[in-house]
Amino acid sequence: MTLFDALDLALAAIVLGVAAWTIAAREMFSAVVGYVAYGLLLAIVWVRLYAPDVALTEASIGSGVTGVLLVAASTRLRRLPAPDAPPGAALKIAAALLSVLVTGVLATAVLYLPNPAASLAPEADRHLAATGLGNAVTAVLIAYRSFDTMLEKVVLVLAVVGVWSVAPERFWGGQPAPLGPAAPDAALVFLARILAPIGVVIGVQMFWVGADDPGGAFQGGAILAAMWIIVMMARLTEPPPIGSGWLRLALISGPAVFLLVGVAGPYMAGSFFGYPVGFAKPLILFVEAFMVLSIGVTLPLLVAGPPSREAGQ
Amino acid sequence: MTAAETTTQGGALLVLAILLPSAGILASFALGSRAAERIALGSAPIALVIALAVLAEVWRAGRPIVYTVAGLSPPLGIALRADGVSAVMLLASALIVPASGLYARAGFASPPGGGESRKAFTFWIMLQGISAALAIVFVSGDLFNLYVALELLTFAAVPLACVEGRAETFAAALRYLLFALFGSIFYLLGAALLYGAFGTLDIALLAERIRPIPAVTAAAALMTAGLLAKTALFPLHLWLPPAHANAPAPASAVLSGLVVKGSFFLTVRLWFYVLPGLPAIGFDAILGALGSAAVVFGSVLALRQPRLKLLVAYSTIAQIGYLFLIFPLGSGLHSWTADGWNGGVMQVLAHAFAKAAMFLAAGLLYESLGHDKIAKFSGAARAMPMTFLTLGLGGLSLMGLPPSGGFAAKWLLLRASIASGQWFWALVLIVGGLLAAGYMYRILAPALTSNAISLKAPPRRAGEAIALTLAVVAVALGFAPESFFQLLDIGRPALMTAGPP
């Protein structure tokens, strides 16, 4: 066993241990904090799997933005009475058996995957030149399977509508609740002032290098989103009213531009969602730029939740 | 391996069927609730024309039509494929969604004077979300693309269940969401295993490459479990009655008539299109048995419900049960599998129209009476004859009495079960029909008495006409000509595997 093997095994044990602790923790807040730590550990696992793009996404969205969402929820739900009765022993045993069965079946399936493994890596690489990109993961997301990515952006729009839709009727068009206390800590305000401009530069840079190196629209957009969240937590700015026209345009700009470029495909490249030869890379970066904007706006709004104040208050 | 698949004539229609409602969602979001209503209803005729064109093209070609998105063939690219069943389902969705939309205009109008309404904004966007998701479900040939469609369906359906904004609707929607998320993540897990084993998620390529290895069995079990949770097949049905019964009537019509069929359709795709090469391992009998249990359990609970909408929701659980008889009766290469297959598809269609009609009728009753308590229905049929005619015609199809789509479906399934010697399923069909007659009697008997009843408001004529039209379609399906079943045969997988390998 090499040193790396030992480290991998230790990492695996810690990930599983933190996950189990998250489940077992009585206090909801502790469970959520455990989950955030778990997400960061998972990002290291992704690095070990040679998946830096995924590691960045997991750290920023899976752990970071989701963490903010869950921490906020757990503090608001903390003082509620326990809802339903805890399950009986019979259910616990049945659930445990079922879970062990699923884990066993899954582990067996994974262990006996056929060798040599099937792979689209060479195929993806062969078409890479036509896109002008260097990062194959970005090529899959924005070129080969762009149809999936465009539809997934529509899913995000529906998620925003769904979150807004739980608002009381009278608040429709108003602002979501503030993300921080009325008098935020001076340290947080300082951080927001210093970090936000740097973060925006880093976010844009991450999208830009994503064409050839790890990074891309999702990761860059997530960093922009994080910056906006921090600024809102420091109360330097407030969540915008959901009726605002520019906000709605920014939210749909990513999927809308993507869809329009896709529809133009038959005229440019002979196929829906095709890119014309020789002009693929600029077009891809154009689409991605709007995706960064959309993601940067969508994630904070999903964290901010439904409107809870009347417009203009 | 066969040569890379390319776009066929008319394949572009499949992309348009998906992009039309997707673009509608984005435009509606930007322009607000009033425009959303106009866009949702205005695009409906176009969607109908596209669905009819797909149907005509499949019929003309006599084989599935294909579009390879971005000009890339699978495995690297995504292929869309429509066979006979896809075309028929696309058409059903293009009829039922706008019917519910037209019915909903009264309840989901935007306030006069340019303001925006939360309910209208949510409803009209989510209605288009369901159209988009179902279009992908019916025509996509790629399991990951279908995962995105499943999520689209979830995100559109859950807010519809709680658009009324009462506490109990939020509880129902939350439960629905948790079940749906469990369902899609298990589906995705299965997809991961299939990709790991065969390096593709394209349905046609997987069907060629599939071999009986542990990953395939595990994937089949995990994906099926996930899809059953989304379809609300017994015993994973707990979320359905509160979600469907507490949603506004036009939303219930779409949720019960169409949305649960989306995940059922994927279960069929999985077992008949991806896994037919897999030796029988008893899954079809298990699915049939669960379906049978659902028929009995759902019907018995429907008999005990005090409210009409809850009764209709529990009846959905029972009717979903019948769908799963397609697995033991429609699979394999036997003389009777065509009957089993046609019966299963017919049941999907008949239930979609009948149940949508009944939920709309239940909504009209609620509006006019101010409640939907069955015990207080006496004399209502005289005051609202059209509404009860709709309930009666829908019930006819649910019971499986001739002439109706439900009768045609059950007759075909019955024939298949007798021809195959699987008499047990025949018993389920008969018992289910009797129980359905029981719960229909509970609704109609008090209503048909001659007591006087006072209505809060007369029923909306337009609403009644829409509901009745849907019920009439459910009945008319019973007169489907032979060519309809020939259409269903186009691209039917049992026929494809019967050819040379």
Place this chain on the structure above:
Amino acid sequence: MSASTIAGFVGSGLVGLGLYALIVNPEPLKKLLAFNLIGSGVFLVFGLVARRGAVGAFLFDPVPQAMVITGIVVAFAASALAVALMLRLADESGCIALDPEGGTRLDDGAEDT
């Protein structure tokens, strides 16, 4: 044992842990955490598949990795919707019971509106 096989086992374990918590825990927010654990387990299986797809000079298969990125974003959106529903439910009813008959019971007892 390679890093990828270990990841596959960790993924399997996470799916099991999450499934247990999803069934057993009555609190909706804990159920949501459980769903996220299952999700990350599923993504790790994709990660293993991507790593196994290393051929020649390629260290991984980009297709499953791209799918994970899509999946993480969708899982976040799902969490946001679930949290919004929970908070609203808590505001409306003072607790967040998921009892299957809860909705119907409330409705039957109250006078219809």
Place this chain on the structure above:
Amino acid sequence: MSLALTLFSALAIAAGVFFFLAGTVALLRFPDSLSRLHALTKADNLGLGLVVLGLLPRAGSPLAGLKLIVLWALVQLSSATVAQLIGAALRRQDVPE
């Protein structure tokens, strides 16, 4: 020259790792949140600083080196702020220990 640099790198990184380790032990062993926080921030700053210092000679290009330094500065900024925030929250007894 290159040997000296390698040695320097190794020593700095090893020292950095030692501080991380010490910080982690302190996090687990110290009795109350404030002293844990104190130990953690000190160890973090020094630990990461030394690791970055050790990596600088191996950065390959001036730009990469600059990125490393920016990284360290960003972590300094956020960890200092977070320590402040947690400290303030502890004073208010808002966070469960």
